[in-house]
Amino acid sequence: MTPRCLRRGVLLVLISALYRESGALAQQARTPSLEDLAKAAQNPIADTISVGLETIVMPNTGPYRQTANVVKIEPVIPFQLNADWNLVTRTTIPGIAQVRFSAEQGRIGGVGDVNQILALTPSHSGPLIWGVGPTFSYPSATDPALGSGKWSAGPTLVALTMPGPWVLGVLANNIWSFAGPSDRAPVNQMMLQYFVTYNFSDGSYISASPVITANWLAKGRDRWVIPIGAGVGKMFMVDQQPINAEIGVYYNLLKPDHASHWQFRASLAFLFPK
Template sequence: MPGMLLCSSSACRARSGLIRTWAFLLAKLSLFLVATQAMAQASVENLQNTSNDPLTPKMAFEFHNYAQPVLTDRPASGADQGYFRFVLPHASFGVDQMMRASMPVVASSWDPERAVNGVGDFTIFNLAVHYFGTVKTGIGPLLVVPTASSPALGTGKWQAGVEAVVSAPHSWGLTTILASWQQTLDGSLQTVTAQPLLFFNLPDRFYLRSTGIASFALGKNAVVPVGLGLGRVFELPNGASLNTFVEPQYSVIQNGPGVAAFQVFAGVVIQLPVRFR
């Protein structure tokens, strides 16, 4: 046909070479983008992040302790609460969920006149988990059972409320916030808490942490602690992990007698791999 170029011409060979070059470059670029995405995903799913994320779908046994040697307006008084917490991921009604039960099994309170030892109030909440890319959210009901062995160690009243969590992993660490609202069934006490969690990963699976819980007993007292601590995660066989940490916390807001002016939060967390389904 008139105007048709033969493949043996130099122009055709040049065009074919250019096409092959661009195809090669596009293939390399595609492989690079896939590898970069995989590396980015892996970077946010490191062992420190999964060990500290409250929405990681792993069964966990947590042993936490709050030592409160300094209380506002109460010289020579203090408190200490050792918690056992159990975390269980599960799926009900086709929805990924996280349940956490918390019990102060070794609770103490003292002042110049006496010391009280026993157990505190039992708390349980269950979160429905939703995913927005790498960001996870959870929201669900909360219940407090008045199991405290002494009025100094608990409210002595049933409470109900709502717990919510938002968690976002990053290549450098993890940002999370936990918030709750709870009220006694007789309406005499309402409490709002907010716990921003900030984790900055270091080499050799160490990390820096700040996890103070701001608590507002409406109309009674308020406390906002800010902490800076150090932790380390140890990898165990079969996908399990051991997380240890200690975090001193100073209360930048201290409103009301008996709230912690200074405390030390320490803990050990064992995670075991399980699946929602």
């Protein structure tokens, strides 16, 4: 082999090695870490498709001190409207196991009212991530005791920031009924969820994300549900599928008379990053 051929061969080997290395680095740059995926799961308006399953267990509910249970299916689907804006849809489909509230009424189970949030959010956010839009409540309950029977709507605001390992933010909305049977009570209800989360590099985290509600048409203690508590979670991979798991315990500082003092929450979310 001539020196010229040898130099050419060495050059080709170096180019091939550099190409493979650059490809590996590019692939590594495109692959989010477990901490990044956990933060995406904690962001209500992330540009990531996800399907969540959550169960909330509330012991000692109602006059007969029974256990109520709510199971929610929560698909989140973002749409890119243009280079500057995304529309994120968050839909909550609740399955409810209701307790007895009278001797004549047995336990009731079925689907409750479906809630949907449509949040308009910038595609490229700075330190403050935000979204605004409408929220809707549809009278989809399979039993009158499981829903309001009313069509309701109102504004939603989402704002959060992610300094270092923290995720800090709030999601709030208020809905008013505008249509439905006249013999059903009107709706004027607020929901506010703040979230404070500290993430670790292995995808685990500690979080507090209580859901505060106010029924403005109720009086006294029946107006508010104000819980405090916290939970732990972990983002992990199963055959390249990102899954977020979380458990939490919350105590209701304020609540209606027949509501439970406690909420035990457990959730799984399947993420489908781009």
